[in-house]
Amino acid sequence: MxxxxxxxxxxxxxxxxxxxxxxxxxxxxxxxxxxxxxxxxxxxxxxxxxxxxxxxxxxxxxxxxxxxxxxxxxxxxxxxxxxxxxxxxxxxxxxxxxxxxxxxxxxxxxxxxxxxxxxxxxxxxxxxxxxxxxxxxxxxxxxxxxxxxxxxxxxxxxxxxxxxxxxxxxxxxxxxxxxxxxxxxxxxxxxxxxxxxxxxxxxxxxxxxxxxxxxxxxxxDAIDYSKKDDFKVNYSNKQDAVNEMVDCPYFKTNFLELNDNLDQDVSERDSFTIYMCVGGEAEITNDWGSVSIKKGETLLVAAESKSIHIDTKGAKLLEVTI
Missing domain, CATH: 2.60.120.10 (Jelly Rolls)
Structure with missing residues (x-):
């Protein structure tokens, strides 16, 4: 299925x-x-x-x-x-x-x-x-x-x-x-x-x-006692685009502020994709179905998906992959 x-x-x-x-x-x-x-x-x-x-x-x-x-x-x-x-x-x-x-x-x-x-x-x-x-x-x-x-x-x-x-x-x-x-x-x-x-x-x-x-x-023995200014993430906020926020060995997170629809070819991603809706609402479609999410909701798109389409007029999304 x-x-x-x-x-x-x-x-x-x-x-x-x-x-x-x-x-x-x-x-x-x-x-x-x-x-x-x-x-x-x-x-x-x-x-x-x-x-x-x-x-x-x-x-x-x-x-x-x-x-x-x-x-x-x-x-x-x-x-x-x-x-x-x-x-x-x-x-x-x-x-x-x-x-x-x-x-x-x-x-x-x-x-x-x-x-x-x-x-x-x-x-x-x-x-x-x-x-x-x-x-x-x-x-x-x-x-x-x-x-x-x-x-x-x-x-x-x-x-x-x-x-x-x-x-x-x-x-x-x-x-x-x-x-x-x-x-x-x-x-x-x-x-x-x-x-x-x-x-x-x-x-x-x-x-x-x-x-x-x-x-x-x-x-x-677990604390880092040094003062470091490496914690604030500065990321671009270009609308209707994928903006990289964090890329670490454990996860990658992008920020998407969309006033228009977005199509993504994810055939080479080899990872699941998580969307956290942090503003507005959107409808997200992969090869086999479509699901709507609104602010405060999360969904998971399987790694076998070849493409992802996001239909929205004002969603803010965190996109998370490995």
């Missing part, structure tokens, strides 16, 4: 810091007032996405991969990742600041957690006035100075703050300390991993009055 463009049922996650923008802005089917994450496309064990449209409705992403790996993922992707879906796609709403955290690289994550590392990127969809991200240190820091800041509750004095608006994009490589600030709604593209080292949580307590677990010792 042909692999038409696939949509998936969001996996919704309540978080201590979550809010209502996933419901109010992205129209997710949510009743809670503290939903922080919508996992749009996931191969994480225990949180496998399920198809929500067409004849494959109810079928898990993993079941499709197990049966039709090369058709869905692409031969080169299967050779590299086997039958593990290599990318996790999310929308995140931070009503409060997220914890200050970092992620280990592939080597450490494999050794400690039998997992991939977690390289990620953020595209800001909405930000309250003055909303900020924490990305890296504001100076080169010695490990001893970092430890002292944790002991003295002065870590925030070492952090680099970035005020953000819609369209701002950040690349967060492994080891970089970071946090999403209150008032930010963003799209996140990352390696398939849920390994996070939390190092500071603003001394908050959960609904049971408990402090959340910190991973101070694990983080110590």
């Amino acid at each position: 042909a692999l038409y463009p696939l949509k998936f049922t969001p996996i919704l996650k309540e978080r201590l810091w979550g809010g209502t923008k996933l419901k109010d802005v992205l129209r997710k089917p949510i009743e809670s007032d503290i939903t922080g994450e919508s996992w749009e496309l996931s191969g994480v064990r225990g949180d496998i996405s399920e198809v929500s449209n067409g004849v494959f409705s109810g079928t898990s992403l993993q079941a499709l991969i197990n049966e039709r790996a090369e058709e869905l993922l692409g031969k080169s992707v299967v050779e590299r990742f086997g039958k593990d879906f290599p990318i996790l796609i999310k929308f995140i709403d931070a009503k409060q600041d997220l914890s200050i955290q970092l992620h280990p690289n592939d080597e450490l994550a494999k050794k400690r957690h039998d997992s991939f590392g977690k390289t990620e990127m953020w595209y800001v969809m909405d930000a309250d006035p003055g909303a900020k991200l924490i990305v890296g240190f504001n100076k080169d820091v010695e490990k001893e100075e970092y430890v002292e800041s944790l002991e003295n509750d002065t870590l925030l004095d070492l952090m680099n703050y970035e005020e953000v608006t819609e369209g701002d994009t950040f690349f967060i490589n492994t080891g970089k300390i970071h946090a999403i600030g209150a008032g930010v709604l963003l799209a996140e593209i990352q390696q398939t991993s849920d390994v996070t080292y939390r190092v500071f949580d603003f001394n908050r307590r959960d609904k049971n009055g408990n402090l959340r677990e910190l991973h101070t010792d694990l983080a110590m």
Whole structure:
């Protein structure tokens, strides 16, 4: 059976810091007032996405991969990742600041957690006035100075703050300390991993009055203590064109702002294509079917597709491949 463009049922996650923008802005089917994450496309064990449209409705992403790996993922992707879906796609709403955290690289994550590392990127969809991200240190820091800041509750004095608006994009490589600030709604593209080292949580307590677990010792050898200005993504925004944002070993992301239709020959891509709609709406057609998406929705186009046609009069899309 042909692999038409696939949509998936969001996996919704309540978080201590979550809010209502996933419901109010992205129209997710949510009743809670503290939903922080919508996992749009996931191969994480225990949180496998399920198809929500067409004849494959109810079928898990993993079941499709197990049966039709090369058709869905692409031969080169299967050779590299086997039958593990290599990318996790999310929308995140931070009503409060997220914890200050970092992620280990592939080597450490494999050794400690039998997992991939977690390289990620953020595209800001909405930000309250003055909303900020924490990305890296504001100076080169010695490990001893970092430890002292944790002991003295002065870590925030070492952090680099970035005020953000819609369209701002950040690349967060492994080891970089970071946090999403209150008032930010963003799209996140990352390696398939849920390994996070939390190092500071603003001394908050959960609904049971408990402090959340910190991973101070694990983080110590995973942190990049140097100040680097390598995180802000400067990308062109030529309309009705494919604008490269990020090209790293784990994913490639392009930005498309379309006021006219777009045809793409993807016969040489040898990778699946993901579209996250971050504005407007569009109808996306491959060789075997057509599916509409609107702001806050995501779909997957199989690697065996030879062409992709996008019909729109005002969509903003993130296009993700391997």
